[in-house]
Amino acid sequence: MEEIRIIEVKQSVFEDNNKDAEELRKTLKAEKTFLLNLMSSPGSGKTTTLKALAKELSGKLRWAVMEADIDSAVDAEAMLNAGVPSIQIHTGGMCHLDADMTRQGLSQIDTKEFDLVVLENVGNLVCPAEFDTGASKNMTILSVPEGDDKPLKYPLMYETCDLLVINKTDVMEYFDFDMEKVEKYAKMRNPDIEIIKISAKTGEGISKLADWIIKNVNDWNN
Amino acid sequence: MEEIRIIEVKQSVFEDNNKDAEELRKTLKAEKTFLLNLMSSPGSGKTTTLKALAKELSGKLRWAVMEADIDSAVDAEAMLNAGVPSIQIHTGGMCHLDADMTRQGLSQIDTKEFDLVVLENVGNLVCPAEFDTGASKNMTILSVPEGDDKPLKYPLMYETCDLLVINKTDVMEYFDFDMEKVEKYAKMRNPDIEIIKISAKTGEGISKLADWIIKNVNDWNN
Numbered sequence: 001m002e003e004i005r006i007i008e009v010k011q012s013v014f015e016d017n018n019k020d021a022e023e024l025r026k027t028l029k030a031e032k033t034f035l036l037n038l039m040s041s042p043g044s045g046k047t048t049t050l051k052a053l054a055k056e057l058s059g060k061l062r063w064a065v066m067e068a069d070i071d072s073a074v075d076a077e078a079m080l081n082a083g084v085p086s087i088q089i090h091t092g093g094m095c096h097l098d099a100d101m102t103r104q105g106l107s108q109i110d111t112k113e114f115d116l117v118v119l120e121n122v123g124n125l126v127c128p129a130e131f132d133t134g135a136s137k138n139m140t141i142l143s144v145p146e147g148d149d150k151p152l153k154y155p156l157m158y159e160t161c162d163l164l165v166i167n168k169t170d171v172m173e174y175f176d177f178d179m180e181k182v183e184k185y186a187k188m189r190n191p192d193i194e195i196i197k198i199s200a201k202t203g204e205g206i207s208k209l210a211d212w213i214i215k216n217v218n219d220w221n222n
Numbered sequence: 223m224e225e226i227r228i229i230e231v232k233q234s235v236f237e238d239n240n241k242d243a244e245e246l247r248k249t250l251k252a253e254k255t256f257l258l259n260l261m262s263s264p265g266s267g268k269t270t271t272l273k274a275l276a277k278e279l280s281g282k283l284r285w286a287v288m289e290a291d292i293d294s295a296v297d298a299e300a301m302l303n304a305g306v307p308s309i310q311i312h313t314g315g316m317c318h319l320d321a322d323m324t325r326q327g328l329s330q331i332d333t334k335e336f337d338l339v340v341l342e343n344v345g346n347l348v349c350p351a352e353f354d355t356g357a358s359k360n361m362t363i364l365s366v367p368e369g370d371d372k373p374l375k376y377p378l379m380y381e382t383c384d385l386l387v388i389n390k391t392d393v394m395e396y397f398d399f400d401m402e403k404v405e406k407y408a409k410m411r412n413p414d415i416e417i418i419k420i421s422a423k424t425g426e427g428i429s430k431l432a433d434w435i436i437k438n439v440n441d442w443n444n
Binding site for chain 1: 265349367371372397
């Protein structure tokens with residue numbers, strides 16, 4: 001996996017995405033591969049967070065990344081440079097991935113060889129939350145510069161996610177961001193959502209996030 | 223327009239959105255009303271920019287704002303507090319507005335009374351760019367914390383827009399954001415795109431943005 005592979009995926013012809021997602025989840029469970037669906041706005045730091053995780057997860061998990069974007073391969077390049085096997089998926093203009101598109105991407109990875117595959121979804125707080133990708137767990141990142149009102153405006157994203165990561169805490173003092181408010185709003189959408197605060201840039205909180213991932217991968221694979 | 227009006231709009235039943243958009247544009251042209259479609263990622267500062275424009279445009283233009291969101295009315299509240307007539311549109315979960323949804327919103331405003339209506343679209347870099355809303359011009363905001371690679375990943379947004387506003391320039395030193403790169407990438411997508419740099423927070427560049435708006439409104443209405 002030394003050079004960047006770009007996979008063009010096509011919108012699903014399956015009518016029942018939920019059924020399709022359940023089947024994919026079952027297959028991955030049997031293969032002992034945990035699929036983490038990572039969603040957020042553009043620019044909240046999905047790739048930077050994964051790069052920061054590369055060191056923490058090294059030697060503890062065998063993992064790979066599927067980068068989904070409409071165009072470019074900058075994210076897969078960044079992950080390969082960080083030493084993580086990665087492929088770039090192009091969605092043909094689509095704003096999200098569904099379960100079949102996810103399967104098309106996964107077919108290019110030898111999933112049995114990995115404990116964890118992270119799907120970095122298209123940067124978008126609306127559409128990705130509407131489609132079950134077949135993931136074991138869903139995670140969203142909200143970065144401090146985006147503001148604390150996002151759970152009010154994009155309810156489904158927070159209802160769908162198991163984990164909310166609040167990123168760019170290193171610039172808290174330059175923005176009007178009320179941590180208590182965002183936690184309150186997120187819990188209002190989803191009382192069970194877990195919250196971890198990080199700065200992917202400085203490394204703050206990354207070991208906590210790595211622990212969450214390792215625990216969830218182990219629960220899934222055992 | 224003292225209290226917040228929330229309008230629930232429904233997805234269009236029209237098959238030809240482009241035709242519908244052209245008709246809306248013609249109607250607004252006859253009424254001498256300029257419709258500015260404002261698009262961006264969540265949290266790039268659309269509402270804060272409009273609030274900063276309130277003072278600059280006061281006495282020079284009669285204007286109103288339509289705030290589109292999936293849920294909440296926080297943006298319309300903010301604009302009303304800034305003294306600008308505003309309504310809140312709820313899209314019923316939809317990730318964008320089309321021309322008919324825009325018309326449904328505009329029907330709640332006495333458009334003839336305004337030189338300018340700003341449509342603040344749903345925060346999303348993908349879907350809103352795919353639908354002509356009937357706007358006179360399209361504008362997008364990219365904020366510094368989002369990163370300089372966005373025109374590479376979201377080509378259609380930059381191809382569609384007449385104006386790119388780069389916001390949050392006051393925090394340039396805390397982020398790895400290369401202004402030359404972003405200008406190059408944006409022009410690569412759209413050689414005609416105009417670029418204005420602002421900080422909605424400090425007010426830097428806001429008078430330049432106001433001048434762009436006033437010039438375009440005058441060109442349209444005369």
